[in-house]
Amino acid sequence: MPLSALDVDAREHLRAQLEALEGVRRAVIDQDPLRIYLICERAEAPTEMLVRGILARGGLAADAEVYLAHLPPPEARRRVRFVAARVTTPRTGRALAQVELEWGGRTYRDEVEGETGAAVEVRLTAQATLRALEAILNRRMQFGLVGIKSFRAFDTDLVVVLLRTENVHALIGASLATADPHRSAALAVLNATNRVLGNYLAHGEVE
Template sequence: MILSERIDRDAYNGIAMTPRAESSQESRPRLQFVDCHLERGPAAFTRVTVRFSGPYFTDGSYICRQEGTTSEGGDLRLAVLATFDALAAASDAAMRFELIGVKPVRAFDTTVMMVAAMVRDGAEPRRVVGAAIVEGDAMAAAVRAALHAANRMAAPLLGPLS
């Protein structure tokens, strides 16, 4: 028994922890964020367009749009809702999302985008939280945080294609 196995057994009360198979993680296709675009219209109207790619869509890409009123928090909310629509489409509606909130938070001399949501995937609804560092574009960070929030729930549903 090597040292790391002993540490794992000691830390987990005698239960042997098996390492994850890297090949299964690599073979699992993922929904990939391509870009997002914000359009402001008359009378405080906003449209957010988010583009994704992945093998789940017939032409390899998916464009999702959300529209609403103009505000900084509202624009971030629309980007997250568009992301959740894309995840629902990629999972053939097996997953449903209810956005709790999206908020930029200042922490450790940087801004972090936080997303909280309820996920329903046939079982009990579960609360998930995701975070992403804001690197210039707050809407792109909101999309990445939404993907991080849904990642654990989406991975089994978006697993290897049959």
């Protein structure tokens, strides 16, 4: 059956069959002569052979031209993900900040203890985040916390952190201030470090 003889419903049915194949993201059908363009993820399935099988079963032209374009593989995620941050008071006058981060399917936890007090506890959380990051790096890179501060800019409450690496690089990060100041502190640290960490973890390089 020539493609021109297919009505709209039959053509859409053919398209649906093609897009149901493993790895096929999009199918475009042209005619006179019959051409089929497929955008595919890279898969082990013999896509062109399966396409020709569908055409043969439908009585369509056996000499149809089939073109495959493969999408590039997805880039590995290069950001450390925040999981949790909490502060507890194990005893009077002492606070314990605990932070959990995820990288490469693993969870990394670290903690820092210090005095109680809202501002101090936010700083402890930032330090615990840095210790967890250093654990991800197997201590191959170290960070120092210069300061962390909340302030308002452009009618928005922010938490801003200033860090330094062992190479004396200054890193600045910010996050929105929320009802959970410890989460905001951890996210500000990640905002400051994620680009550097992504390059280092992926390539062993620091920008």
